[in-house]
Amino acid sequence: MKVRLIINPISGTRNKAGLDRMVADALSPMGWELEVVYTKGHGDATRLALSAVEKGCDVVIAAGGDGTINETAAALCGTGVILGILPCGSGNGLARHLGIPVDIREGLKVILENHPEDIDYATANDRKFFCTFGVGFDAAVSAAFARKKTRGKFTYLQSTFETYANYEPEYYTISANGKKLTERAFLVAVCNASQYGNNAYIAPSASITDGLLDVTIIHAGNTLSTALVGVDMMTGMIEHNMLINTFRTDNIVIEREQRGPSHIDGEPLEMPDRLAICCHHNGLRVFTPQSVAPFKPILTPVAAMFTDFRIAVSNLFQPSGK
Numbered sequence: 001m002k003v004r005l006i007i008n009p010i011s012g013t014r015n016k017a018g019l020d021r022m023v024a025d026a027l028s029p030m031g032w033e034l035e036v037v038y039t040k041g042h043g044d045a046t047r048l049a050l051s052a053v054e055k056g057c058d059v060v061i062a063a064g065g066d067g068t069i070n071e072t073a074a075a076l077c078g079t080g081v082i083l084g085i086l087p088c089g090s091g092n093g094l095a096r097h098l099g100i101p102v103d104i105r106e107g108l109k110v111i112l113e114n115h116p117e118d119i120d121y122a123t124a125n126d127r128k129f130f131c132t133f134g135v136g137f138d139a140a141v142s143a144a145f146a147r148k149k150t151r152g153k154f155t156y157l158q159s160t161f162e163t164y165a166n167y168e169p170e171y172y173t174i175s176a177n178g179k180k181l182t183e184r185a186f187l188v189a190v191c192n193a194s195q196y197g198n199n200a201y202i203a204p205s206a207s208i209t210d211g212l213l214d215v216t217i218i219h220a221g222n223t224l225s226t227a228l229v230g231v232d233m234m235t236g237m238i239e240h241n242m243l244i245n246t247f248r249t250d251n252i253v254i255e256r257e258q259r260g261p262s263h264i265d266g267e268p269l270e271m272p273d274r275l276a277i278c279c280h281h282n283g284l285r286v287f288t289p290q291s292v293a294p295f296k297p298i299l300t301p302v303a304a305m306f307t308d309f310r311i312a313v314s315n316l317f318q319p320s321g322k
Contacts, residue, residue, distance in 0.1 A: 001032045001059055003084075004052040006072055008039045008064030011089050019063060019104065023086075026108050032059070039068060049075035057081060059287075061111065063104075065089020065151075066131075066197060070265050073284055074128040077121055083286045084111040090151035091197025091266060093131040096304070097208060098193075099292030103311045111287045118282035119208045122192045124275055129264045130284075132196055132203075133277055135254060136187030137167055137218075139261040143268035156198055160230070169220035170260075176215065176252040186218040186226060186243070188254060190277045194295065196266060199304045201236045203246070204295055211281035212248040219243045236297035251278040 005023055009016045020036045027034050035057075037048050045062060049072045052060045061084035062072035069085055073094075076083050087095035087102045098119075101107050124133045132138075144159040173182045191203035191214040203214040218229055221243045232238040239246060254275040262271040293300070 001030075002055070002057045003027060003032050003034045003059040003061060004048070004055075004057045005034060005036045005061045005063065006039060006045050006048050006052075006068065007036065008045065008068040008088070011065035011068055016063065016088065019086075022104075023061065023063075023108065026112060030112065030114075039064070042067075043071065045071035046075045048072075053079050053081050059084055059111075061086060063088050066091050066093055066266055069094055070128075070130055070267075073121070073130055073286075076285075077128060077280070077283045080285060082116045083284060085286065086111075089197075090156070093195055093197030093265065094193060096197065096199065097131065097195060097206075098286065099289045102308065103314075110289050113287070113290055115288060115290045116285045117209070117288045119284050119286055119288075120192055120211060120279055120281050121283045122190070122213060122277060122279050124190070124262070124264060124277045125271060127264055129192065130208075131193040131265050132189055132191050133262070133264055133275075134187055134189040135172065135256065135260070135262050135275070136170060136185055137163065138187050138189060138196070138202075139263040139268060140167055142263035142266050143261055145266075146268050164227075170256060173255040174215075174217070174252065175255075176249040177247070183217060184220050186220050186229075187216075189216045189218075190214075190252060190254075191216060192279065199301050199308075200233050201238060201295075201301065202233060204236045204239060204297065205246075209282070210248075211279055212250055213252065213277065213279045215247050215249060215252060217245045219245070234301060236295065236301050250281075251276070253277075 039045050045068045049060050059082045062069045063086035085095050086107050092102050140163045141160050144163045148155050169184050169186045171184050189202050191206045193208050194206045195201045206214040232241045256273050259272050
């Protein structure tokens with residue numbers, strides 16, 4: 001098999017020195033032919049993945065954060081080329097949903113298992129996404145987070161609190177499943193996967209293989225009730241919150257009063273007042289673990305938190321590539 005490894009050398013907080021050698025040593029016994037390339041800026045991962053498809057590569061491995069993974073995945077949709085994920089970022093939303101360990105060494109083992117699976121992707125006004133699309137508060141947080149000089153869970157929480165202090169809900173008209181409603185909402189999230197990243201579960205029951213999108217509407221509430229939604233999100237209990245409405249659909253149209261902030265997999269951007277979102281069933285092949293434990297509220301988030309802590313401590317004393 002011909003494999004291209006795309007490394008973003010500046011994603012996350014961990015040094016990528018030695019990562020290329022680690023992957024080469026792991027793939028060598030399998031007889032896979034490896035080529036290593038590096039990104040230098042926004043859009044490079046998509047360009048490098050497209051050229052890998054043109055060269056006849058069978059596998060493209062993306063080593064980086066959510067931006068690198070998503071750029072690479074966007075180029076591989078509909079091609080049959082398999083995506084391998086080595087999560088090296090701060091959120092790692094897609095990897096976490098798929099059950100791919102956020103420890104690089106453990107993530108590499110998933111690729112070596114050679115267990116590809118077809119998953120869904122989605123589009124918002126023809127822009128591809130793999131985890132979540134949102135308007136409202138989460139889009140405002142994404143914009144605030146993008147302006148920060150540091151990454152990680154604590155920076156994301158800081159952005160959340162700062163945005164929450166002055167945020168005002170907006171009106172949205174939502175059309176799906178033959179119905180239309182107009183709602184003043186704190187946020188509207190359209191989810192292909194269960195979480196934003198960093199174990200923040202906006203749609204805990206979402207499946208990435210069912211051909212459907214899970215829509216989460218958080219209604220406007222008072223200061224305390226809205227804050228409790230954040231707690232339920234981190235414990236996986238959000239679907240039981242009284243401010244939440246959820247439903248599934250394969251396509252949805254969201255209309256708002258004017259053009260404004262949105263986010264696609266955490267990337268903030270300005271988008272039009274009319275947003276058409278659609279699920280594309282089984283459009284991407286990805287290496288996934290052969291088995292993943294089912295999600296359990298509270299237990300799964302707590303276990304993930306301890307795993308993140310263990311990895312963070314381990315990385316302090318063990319250089320990348322060793």
